[in-house]
Amino acid sequence: MKTLHVDLGDRSYPIYIGPNLLGNADLLTPHIGGKQVMIVSNETVAPLYIEKLRAGLADFQVQEVILPDGEQYKNLDVLNTIFDALLQAHFDRSCTVIALGGGVIGDMAGFAAASYQRGVAFIQVPTTLLAQVDSSVGGKTGVNHPLGKNMIGAFYQPQCVIADTVVLQTLDKRQLHSGIAEVIKYGLIRDAEFLAWIEARVPAMLACDNAVMGEAIERSCINKADIVAEDELESGVRALLNLGHTFGHAIETGMGYGVWLHGEAVATGMCMAAEMSRRMGLLNDDEVNRIDDLISAMALPVRAPREMDNERFLELMAVDKKAKEGKIRFVLLKSIGSAFVSDDYEPSVLLSTLDSCRSME
Amino acid sequence: MKTLHVDLGDRSYPIYIGPNLLGNADLLTPHIGGKQVMIVSNETVAPLYIEKLRAGLADFQVQEVILPDGEQYKNLDVLNTIFDALLQAHFDRSCTVIALGGGVIGDMAGFAAASYQRGVAFIQVPTTLLAQVDSSVGGKTGVNHPLGKNMIGAFYQPQCVIADTVVLQTLDKRQLHSGIAEVIKYGLIRDAEFLAWIEARVPAMLACDNAVMGEAIERSCINKADIVAEDELESGVRALLNLGHTFGHAIETGMGYGVWLHGEAVATGMCMAAEMSRRMGLLNDDEVNRIDDLISAMALPVRAPREMDNERFLELMAVDKKAKEGKIRFVLLKSIGSAFVSDDYEPSVLLSTLDSCRSME
Numbered sequence: 101m102k103t104l105h106v107d108l109g110d111r112s113y114p115i116y117i118g119p120n121l122l123g124n125a126d127l128l129t130p131h132i133g134g135k136q137v138m139i140v141s142n143e144t145v146a147p148l149y150i151e152k153l154r155a156g157l158a159d160f161q162v163q164e165v166i167l168p169d170g171e172q173y174k175n176l177d178v179l180n181t182i183f184d185a186l187l188q189a190h191f192d193r194s195c196t197v198i199a200l201g202g203g204v205i206g207d208m209a210g211f212a213a214a215s216y217q218r219g220v221a222f223i224q225v226p227t228t229l230l231a232q233v234d235s236s237v238g239g240k241t242g243v244n245h246p247l248g249k250n251m252i253g254a255f256y257q258p259q260c261v262i263a264d265t266v267v268l269q270t271l272d273k274r275q276l277h278s279g280i281a282e283v284i285k286y287g288l289i290r291d292a293e294f295l296a297w298i299e300a301r302v303p304a305m306l307a308c309d310n311a312v313m314g315e316a317i318e319r320s321c322i323n324k325a326d327i328v329a330e331d332e333l334e335s336g337v338r339a340l341l342n343l344g345h346t347f348g349h350a351i352e353t354g355m356g357y358g359v360w361l362h363g364e365a366v367a368t369g370m371c372m373a374a375e376m377s378r379r380m381g382l383l384n385d386d387e388v389n390r391i392d393d394l395i396s397a398m399a400l401p402v403r404a405p406r407e408m409d410n411e412r413f414l415e416l417m418a419v420d421k422k423a424k425e426g427k428i429r430f431v432l433l434k435s436i437g438s439a440f441v442s443d444d445y446e447p448s449v450l451l452s453t454l455d456s457c458r459s460m461e
Numbered sequence: 462m463k464t465l466h467v468d469l470g471d472r473s474y475p476i477y478i479g480p481n482l483l484g485n486a487d488l489l490t491p492h493i494g495g496k497q498v499m500i501v502s503n504e505t506v507a508p509l510y511i512e513k514l515r516a517g518l519a520d521f522q523v524q525e526v527i528l529p530d531g532e533q534y535k536n537l538d539v540l541n542t543i544f545d546a547l548l549q550a551h552f553d554r555s556c557t558v559i560a561l562g563g564g565v566i567g568d569m570a571g572f573a574a575a576s577y578q579r580g581v582a583f584i585q586v587p588t589t590l591l592a593q594v595d596s597s598v599g600g601k602t603g604v605n606h607p608l609g610k611n612m613i614g615a616f617y618q619p620q621c622v623i624a625d626t627v628v629l630q631t632l633d634k635r636q637l638h639s640g641i642a643e644v645i646k647y648g649l650i651r652d653a654e655f656l657a658w659i660e661a662r663v664p665a666m667l668a669c670d671n672a673v674m675g676e677a678i679e680r681s682c683i684n685k686a687d688i689v690a691e692d693e694l695e696s697g698v699r700a701l702l703n704l705g706h707t708f709g710h711a712i713e714t715g716m717g718y719g720v721w722l723h724g725e726a727v728a729t730g731m732c733m734a735a736e737m738s739r740r741m742g743l744l745n746d747d748e749v750n751r752i753d754d755l756i757s758a759m760a761l762p763v764r765a766p767r768e769m770d771n772e773r774f775l776e777l778m779a780v781d782k783k784a785k786e787g788k789i790r791f792v793l794l795k796s797i798g799s800a801f802v803s804d805d806y807e808p809s810v811l812l813s814t815l816d817s818c819r820s821m822e
Contacts, residue, residue: 176537180606187608190780215576218603218614219694242579245541247548253579254615333580419551 134194229279278363292437344369495555590640639724653798705730
């Protein structure tokens with residue numbers, strides 16, 4: 101087992117990475133203050149792993165709330181069912197909420213923990229690659245609104261994160277690939293060496309090799325933890341983590357939550373950001389092709405859906421959090437391994453990027 | 462104008478107290494970062510004061526969202542209408558939310574500001590005495606749930622609080638008395654001298670004398686700011702601010718939100734806490750009578766509603782935030798001016814307190 105520390109002063113916490121950590125009472129118990137534990141999971145994950153998790157919680161009063169599975173359920177109404185469960189169980193401020201699931205469960209359980217009685221303890225047990233390398237690290241929690249993704253939420257840090265590599269074996273292939281998109285992202289924004297490491301391990305990652313995935317998770321989490329420690333509330337460098345996300349969120353919202361997986365939309369978004377960078381004279385053709393090739397090799401989409409015209413993209417991106425007083429801001433690439441935030445571009449460059457990145461199929 | 466400082470490190474903020482502060486651009490402008498301002502108010506307050514407030518915001522892009530008036534609307538659904546307004550206006554992270562209204566508006570606008578895009582700037586312009594001396598100071602925000610009051614929320618500090626004493630002139634008398642209940646509370650829990658000061662000024666306070674109210678607000682805010690600075694997240698001494706609130710919240714919830722005003726319920730709750738303290742041998746008859754007399758003199762109720770039997774009280778108090786793993790905790794009085802938290806009491810004392818404090822009418 102590997103232990104990383106996210107350094108955030110009195111909100112610091114450890115990330116445990118390794119095989120068969122799920123029911124390990126020695127890992128969980130030190131991070132639970134009271135007696136009351138609410139496990140938040142979904143209909144897909146709970147049948148596979150909730151009993152294993154409960155085995156590590158024998159000393160506690162454990163309740164569970166099982167949500168429907170999917171990004172389309174990440175909203176205020178479904179969030180309220182977590183509050184219902186906590187209140188019906190008479191859970192008080194000393195309780196702990198454990199998220200057992202992917203990014204949607206982590207975001208919702210985390211926001212419920214942040215908001216229940218103005219904040220109770222929270223533990224992340226991410227069961228998807230995406231959640232292990234991204235959403236479980238950094239304290240972003242929240243729900244979607246019909247007018248925009250993740251528009252309602254809180255920055256709220258967990259007591260610990262437990263990333264069990266064995267659970268990836270049961271992961272749906274699309275979900276696995278979606279997680280790999282975020283792994284690639286860390287290479288693109290700040291770690292060219294890691295990107296080359298990934299390029300050399302495409303078959304092993306697609307086969308979900310345990311040792312390779314363990315290292316991929318660790319290197320991703322180190323990159324993310326470094327950035328989050330530097331900028332907890334996303335006022336600066338943390339924005340780089342949004343590479344591909346402005347385009348990607350527009351695709352997710354525009355197609356309807358759950359039609360495109362988050363990582364699929366981000367994968368395409370990264371190709372679009374690379375293309376926009378090329379049109380601004382920052383990347384050359386070879387670099388853009390290298391990015392497209394890696395994303396394609398990981399069975400991820402490189403082109404935006406035909407259904408979304410430029411007007412729809414612009415409308416959806418204008419409401420995205422990365423917008424600053426009207427002008428849409430993008431994370432762009434100076435080179436592979438070096439990203440920056442910019443709203444200094446010609447509108448025509450954005451429009452031609454949208455035109456050229458749309459699928460013809 | 463008086464300026465108090467609430468000392469919370471990098472979350473410190475000033476409270477401005479005085480007449481005719483509402484449309485003062487010099488007070489507001491330094492606390493607004495971006496250009497976008499959303500005023501959250503209600504149907505009662507907006508017609509009276511929103512134009513005056515807007516006069517101080519001439520340099521900004523100002524939108525407003527007007528909520529229905531009443532504690533019964535302090536819920537997730539109505540909260541969502543604030544998010545709707547922010548998103549429809551395409552407001553980004555640099556926006557500022559201004560609460561113009563009483564405690565309900567402050568709590569909801571504050572939680573909306575805490576949650577919108579994981580946190581935007583927030584300014585409190587409280588228009589009731591209760592909000593000026595209590596809810597606008599200390600960063601508690603949130604909404605009610607059918608199973609309990611203030612069960613969903615955040616600790617979130619404003620950029621500043623503007624307490625204009627002139628607005629109290631238009632306040633409904635019940636609302637005024639309700640605010641006086643919280644003023645009395647500061648005297649009871651930690652400031653015996655202030656309590657004597659209040660007792661000597663009953664007619665002036667009931668007549669809403671400007672100078673007397675200004676001083677009452679200032680002394681209340683100093684007491685509250687001291688406590689909040691010591692214990693921002695309510696892990697210790699801040700719990701004393703809940704004198705009368707465990708009983709009071711049960712009355713509010715039990716009677717249906719909005720039937721009893723918050724301050725009315727707290728007033729009765731303080732009498733009940735005093736009676737419980739007497740039954741535990743802490744207060745004598747004279748002290749309890751002195752408290753009842755002051756609360757009666759301020760036209761506030763001293764007895765719990767006949768409709769609520771002991772079972773209903775116990776059920777509602779068990780879910781209150783002050784409960785800790787099953788045992789209901791109360792703020793009790795060692796003497797006038799000295800409160801403490803306790804769950805060390807005989808169940809029979811609680812039951813006889815409930816019996817003796819119920820209205821016979």
